[in-house]
Amino acid sequence: MIKRLLILLLAVLCLSTVACNTAEEPLDVMPTEEPLIDSPTERPFDAPPTEEPLPAPEKPILYFYPEEDTIVSAKLELNGQLTCTYPEHGTDGWENYLVKPDGTLISQDGGEYYALYWEGEIEASMDFTKGFCVEGSQTADFLAEMLPRLGLNAREVNEFIIYWLPQMQGNAYNLISFQTDAYTDNAKLILSPEPDTLIRVFMAWKAVDQPIGIEPQTIATPERIGFTVVEWGGCKVG
Helix, strand or coil, X not given: CHHHHXXXXXXXXXXHHHHHHHHHCCCCXXXXXXXXXXXXXXXXXXXXXXXXXXXXXXEEEEEEECCCCEEEEEEEEECEEEEEEECCCECCEEEEEEECCCCCEECCCCCEECCEXXXXXXXXXXXXCECEEEEHHHHHHHHHHHHHHCCCCHHHHHHHHHHHHHHHCCCCEEEEEECCHHHHCCEEEEEEXXXXXXXXXXXXXXXXXXXXXXXXXXXXXXXXXXCEEEEEEEEECC
């Protein structure tokens, strides 16, 4: 009996030793490879851009004011591409619209519009050598004063401010520059017949945290004479 107990005790001791040794040995596990993130498509998040994106003109809109019923065609030639138009800007542009003196446009299929709308992407740099730095809370007052000096009438001013104000009034400051050649050279507008007066107002702007010293732009107010075409639009830079 005693002999059997000794045998059982030895067996238990042997099993305990094997279990302890097994627990101390490292597991034989294949190393896990770290995920590669060199490729942009495999990155876990989008890295911030190192360059400002090219500006995309927002809501350029065209109004026509002939002195009498006139058949008008308009075509845009961009240094870039159109991304949205209404009504559709075909291969040859907006063709043969009947335009009334009150600005109403009637297409060949009978559609009636008060303006022509487009947006696009332009390969161009905006010019901020001159302009204005305006406190965000003063943006509406600034635009209400400046846009008539640029040639817009009351309705056009209202539509301009209604579109842009929500994006600008909450900023600490807005750096604003009304573009000339930097815009018109890269967004050419071909009109038939040619108007007596063409007004193109394009505002480039960027939000800034602090006031920035900038040479003020000189604004020359155009006189709306005869058949007049007006365009306004803009882009946020940065």
